[in-house]
Amino acid sequence: MPTLDILALGNAIVDILSQTDEGFLRDQRLAKGTMALIDEARAEALYGLTGPATVVSGGSAANTAVGAAMLGARTGFVGKVRDDELGRLFAHDLKAVGVAFDTPAAAEGPATARSFVLVTPDGERTMNTYLGACTGLCPSDVAEDAAASASIVYVEGYLWDAPAAKEAIRRAVAAAHGAGNKVALTLSDPFCVDRYRDEFRTLLRDGSLDILFANAHELISLYQAASLEEALAGLREERALGVVTRSAEGALVVSREGTEAVPAFPVERVVDTTGAGDLFAAGFLAGLARGFDGRSCARLGGLAAAEVITHIGARPQQDLMALARREGLAG
Amino acid sequence: MPTLDILALGNAIVDILSQTDEGFLRDQRLAKGTMALIDEARAEALYGLTGPATVVSGGSAANTAVGAAMLGARTGFVGKVRDDELGRLFAHDLKAVGVAFDTPAAAEGPATARSFVLVTPDGERTMNTYLGACTGLCPSDVAEDAAASASIVYVEGYLWDAPAAKEAIRRAVAAAHGAGNKVALTLSDPFCVDRYRDEFRTLLRDGSLDILFANAHELISLYQAASLEEALAGLREERALGVVTRSAEGALVVSREGTEAVPAFPVERVVDTTGAGDLFAAGFLAGLARGFDGRSCARLGGLAAAEVITHIGARPQQDLMALARREGLAG
Numbered sequence: 001m002p003t004l005d006i007l008a009l010g011n012a013i014v015d016i017l018s019q020t021d022e023g024f025l026r027d028q029r030l031a032k033g034t035m036a037l038i039d040e041a042r043a044e045a046l047y048g049l050t051g052p053a054t055v056v057s058g059g060s061a062a063n064t065a066v067g068a069a070m071l072g073a074r075t076g077f078v079g080k081v082r083d084d085e086l087g088r089l090f091a092h093d094l095k096a097v098g099v100a101f102d103t104p105a106a107a108e109g110p111a112t113a114r115s116f117v118l119v120t121p122d123g124e125r126t127m128n129t130y131l132g133a134c135t136g137l138c139p140s141d142v143a144e145d146a147a148a149s150a151s152i153v154y155v156e157g158y159l160w161d162a163p164a165a166k167e168a169i170r171r172a173v174a175a176a177h178g179a180g181n182k183v184a185l186t187l188s189d190p191f192c193v194d195r196y197r198d199e200f201r202t203l204l205r206d207g208s209l210d211i212l213f214a215n216a217h218e219l220i221s222l223y224q225a226a227s228l229e230e231a232l233a234g235l236r237e238e239r240a241l242g243v244v245t246r247s248a249e250g251a252l253v254v255s256r257e258g259t260e261a262v263p264a265f266p267v268e269r270v271v272d273t274t275g276a277g278d279l280f281a282a283g284f285l286a287g288l289a290r291g292f293d294g295r296s297c298a299r300l301g302g303l304a305a306a307e308v309i310t311h312i313g314a315r316p317q318q319d320l321m322a323l324a325r326r327e328g329l330a331g
Numbered sequence: 332m333p334t335l336d337i338l339a340l341g342n343a344i345v346d347i348l349s350q351t352d353e354g355f356l357r358d359q360r361l362a363k364g365t366m367a368l369i370d371e372a373r374a375e376a377l378y379g380l381t382g383p384a385t386v387v388s389g390g391s392a393a394n395t396a397v398g399a400a401m402l403g404a405r406t407g408f409v410g411k412v413r414d415d416e417l418g419r420l421f422a423h424d425l426k427a428v429g430v431a432f433d434t435p436a437a438a439e440g441p442a443t444a445r446s447f448v449l450v451t452p453d454g455e456r457t458m459n460t461y462l463g464a465c466t467g468l469c470p471s472d473v474a475e476d477a478a479a480s481a482s483i484v485y486v487e488g489y490l491w492d493a494p495a496a497k498e499a500i501r502r503a504v505a506a507a508h509g510a511g512n513k514v515a516l517t518l519s520d521p522f523c524v525d526r527y528r529d530e531f532r533t534l535l536r537d538g539s540l541d542i543l544f545a546n547a548h549e550l551i552s553l554y555q556a557a558s559l560e561e562a563l564a565g566l567r568e569e570r571a572l573g574v575v576t577r578s579a580e581g582a583l584v585v586s587r588e589g590t591e592a593v594p595a596f597p598v599e600r601v602v603d604t605t606g607a608g609d610l611f612a613a614g615f616l617a618g619l620a621r622g623f624d625g626r627s628c629a630r631l632g633g634l635a636a637a638e639v640i641t642h643i644g645a646r647p648q649q650d651l652m653a654l655a656r657r658e659g660l661a662g
Contacts (some may be wrong), residue, residue, distance in 0.1 A: 018427075019648070052397070052424040052646055055386035066383070085416040093383040096349075312648065315383055317350070 002181060004100070005073040005289035007150035009142065009165075009172060010061025011134040011158050012079030012103075013113040014086040015274065017125075017312050018051040020118040025126055030118065033217075035127040035189045037161060038116075043130040046116050055086075056313035057093035058115055060188055061156040063275045063314045067282025067304050069099045070320040072331075073289040076100035076150065078142050078168075082133040087112040093315065103141050106133050123270035123309065131162060139168040147172035148179035152211070152285060157188035160196040173208050184211035186281055187218035194221055209240045213281050216246050232259065243298065245280050247273075251302060253294040262298035265306035275314025279304040283320075290331035300329045333512060335431070336404040336620035338481035340473065340496075340503060341392025342465040342489050343410030343434075344444040345417040348456075348605065348643050349382040351449040356457055361449065364548075366458040366520045368492060369447075374461040377447050386417075387644035388424035389446060391519055392487040394606045394645045398613025398635050400430045401651040403662075404620040407431035407481065409473050409499075413464040417443040424646065434472050437464050454601035454640065462493060470499040478503035479510035483542070483616060488519035491527040504539050515542035517612055518549035525552055540571045544612050547577050563590065574629065576611050578604075582633060584625040593629035596637035606645025610635040614651075621662035631660045 025032050028046070038046065057066075062077055069075040077094055081087030083105040090112060094101040110132040118126045137159075147153050153176040159165045173183050185203065187193050193200060200222060203209050212235070216228045219242075225231035228246075235242040235254050242254035250263040283304035287297030303323055307316050324330040356363050359377070369377065388397075393408050400406040408425055412418030414436040421443060425432040441463040449457045468490075478484050484507040490496045504514050516534065518524050524531060531553060534540050543566070547559045550573075556562035559577075566573040566585050573585035581594040614635035618628030634654055638647050655661040 047423060050427065052388070052427045053420065054644060054648075055420065057383065089384065089386065092378060096381065096383045311642065313385060317385075317643065 002149050002151045003074065004076050004150035006065065006068050006152050006154055006285050007076045007078065007146055008061040008065040008154045009078045009159060009169060010156040011059050011113055011131060011162060012062060012081045012090050013059035013115050013129060013134070014090055015056050015058030015115050015117050015314060016047070016053045017056065017117040017119060017272065017274065018053045020051065020120060022120060025118065025120065030126050030128065031191070032120065032126050033124050034191050035129055035158070038128045038130050040110070040130055043114065043116065043128070046128055050116060050118065054312050056315055057090045058275070058314050060158055060186065060278050061154060062094065063278035064154060064282045064285065065099045066094065066097050066315055067279045067320060068286045069097045070316055071283060071286035071300065071304065071324060072321060073286040076146060078103050078146070080106060080133050080137040080141060081112045082106045082110065084112050086114065087133070106136050109133060109136055117274050119272045119274070119312065123273050125272060125274040135162050135164065137162055137165045137168060139171055142168040142172045144171055144175040147175035148181065150176070150181060151289065152182045152184055154184045154281070154285060156186050157192045157196065157200065160192070160199065182210040183208060184213065184285070185209050186213040186277065187222060190217040190221040193218050197222060204238050204240055207239065211241045211243065212238070213243045213277070215277055216244065219244055243284055245277055251280065251298045253298055260295055262295055262302065265302045267306050267309055270309050272312045273309050275308045276305045278314060279308040279316065292331065296329060299327070300324060303327055303329060333480050333482045334405065335407050335481035337396065337399050337483050337485055337616050338407045338409065338477055339392040339396040339485045340409045340490060340500065341487040342390050342444055342462060342493060343393060343412045343421055344390035344446050344460060344465070345421055346387050346389030346446050346448050346605065346645060347378070347384045348387065348448040348450060348603065349384045351382065351451060353451060356449065356451065361457050361459065362522070363451065363457050364455050365522050366460055366489070369459045369461050371461055374445065374447065374459070377459055381447060381449065385643050387646055388421045389606070389645050391489055391517065391609050392485060393425065394609035395485060395613045395616065396430045397425065397428050397646055398610045398651060399617045400428045401647055402614060402617035402631065402635065402655060403652060404617040407477060409434050409477070411437060411464050411468040411472060412443045413437045413441065415443050417445060418464070437467050440464060440467055448605050450603045450605070450643065454604050456603060456605040466493045466495065468493055468496045468499060470502055473499040473503045475502055475506040478506035479512065481507070481512060482620065483513045483515055485515045485612070485616060487517050488523045488527065488531065491523070491530065513541040514539060515544065515616070516540050517544035517608065518553060521548040521552040524549050528553060535569050535571055538570065542572045542574065543569070544574045544608070546608055547575065550575055574615055576608055582611065582629045584629055591626055593626055593633065596633045598637050598640055601640050603643045604640050606639045607636045609645060610639040610647065623662065627660060630658070631655060634658055634660060
């Protein structure tokens with residue numbers, strides 16, 4: 001019997017969030033709402049230009065792991081930090097909510113990864129990520145028995161940017177399926193899909209994936225479709241369950257049997273959308289761990305996403321379980 | 332003519348904020364609403380027990396400097412960090428809002444100071460501070476010409492906990508008064524007042540202070556009074572202008588001529604009171620720099636304090652100048 005509900009694999013990143021305006025994004029040629037990879041020199045230069053910061057642990061799959069753990073799922077995370085101040089912060093913030101995290105920190109090499117997250121007045125976030133220590137994740141960091149012992153292995157598309165991680169992912173997928181468990185992937189970002197489209201589509205076709213998370217932009221990019229409708233038609237052909245988020249318009253749960261639209265939870269004021277997709281996945285996966293149907297999983301995902309966009313940072317600040325109880329979604 | 336409106340002297344601290352409950356404070360024997368000094372071992376132990384964190388630059392006088400700069404005052408800060416990750420964060424966050432900060436970072440010795448700020452559901456904060464590099468602040472770090480060139484030198488009471496700082500403060504006071512400028516002190520914390528009561532009262536009596544900031548608890552402690560009324564009677568005898576904050580009840584501006592009560596700005600939901608007093612002082616001092624009367628200074632202080640308690644962290648997240656304009660307090 002699996003000892004974990006969810007094992008999340010991803011880049012271990014600390015977010016450095018600051019507020020900015022549209023003009024700054026234009027001047028710096030930053031594509032709003034997306035994630036760009038930057039080197040250390042660019043990271044230094046960009047940091048010097050940005051406003052006062054709030055530092056909160058981040059990383060897409062790590063955010064998902066935290067949300068799932070807060071919603072009662074037994075959760076683990078695999079990702080690489082350096083043994084520095086930000087690395088200790090990252091590890092602390094996982095363990096503080098009960099996420100199992102045993103990947104050894106690198107004792108040398110680049111510093112713990114950081115993402116400069118620029119938040120515009122509309123709450124949209126634009127990310128610039130220096131991968132640092134993440135590039136040192138290697139296959140041995142993913143214990144195969146850990147992967148085999150989780151009901152769902154959840155992988156972020158961003159991981160493909162860390163080349164050594166691919167073999168680690170391949171092993172985790174094999175171990176999970178070997179033990180009869182499921183594998184989920186989030187597409188992460190439309191530009192990320194652009195970089196690894198063929199690999200992601202191969203994973204869908206060859207049966208490596210059981211669940212696919214994507215937002216509308218990512219799905220359109222995956223199928224190089226002209227519209228979301230066209231992309232959804234492609235998704236319906238896959239064997240995997242598709243979960244498509246559409247911000248305030250709610251989510252779609254897509255399978256060969258049909259498509260179910262699930263509304264979003266209303267939010268009074270969107271402060272910072274960082275982590276919205278990650279927390280949606282957290283709620284969905286925590287719902288699966290409780291045996292919920294697709295609709296209830298998507299409701300729980302929407303609830304967690306709604307919490308995280310009301311404040312700065314991609315980690316929940318309210319008691320997600322209490323929110324779930326209030327909505328009758330605590331199982 | 333002074334080149335700065337305000338030069339703030341204080342401990343250079345990064346806040347590590349996490350949410351907790353009353354039971355944790357009881358178990359750890361922490362006095363709610365106050366600041367306790369801890370050593371490195373206790374810092375490590377406490378960190379291991381606390382929840383997920385948000386990291387934001389802090390330090391009482393530094394928070395005040397940031398708020399004053401955001402409100403248009405020409406502001407500088409003096410305080411000691413180590414040349415480490417948190418020290419760079421601290422320096423970045425000052426410079427990002429235009430606060431002049433030239434104190435050289437220590438190249439060796441203890442790490443940049445951090446305060447573990449525990450926020451209870453009522454929004455109250457309880458602080459545990461490891462002073463680290465702050466203890467290395469020395470008289471030579473306070474350039475006497477800098478102190479002489481600011482209309483107001485603002486000093487936090489917490490600085491008395493860093494013994495080498497006292498001589499630095501003495502010099503700054505002498506330089507300020509020698510140049511015909513003013514000196515302000517904030518009492519910081521009732522326990523801090525308890526540690527240095529005689530010194531603070533001597534400063535008031537010997538003419539070292541022109542302005543005193545205190546909340547009700549600190550003022551009662553200063554005069555070892557039985558009530559706020561009794562403490563205010565003591566304050567009215569001093570030559571310094573007294574500015575007394577009383578949370579939601581607003582502030583009192585106290586001089587030999589009389590006492591003026593100024594209401595607080597209403598706040599929908601108090602999330603985290605960290606920095607409320609600091610930002611009040613920021614608005615008050617920025618008002619003085621604009622030539623406002625006591626009432627308008629206190630209004631601007633109340634406005635800045637109201638912003639900072641609506642979110643986690645002691646640094647403003649909204650455009651304070653825009654808020655001041657809306658209230659007709661931009662001068």
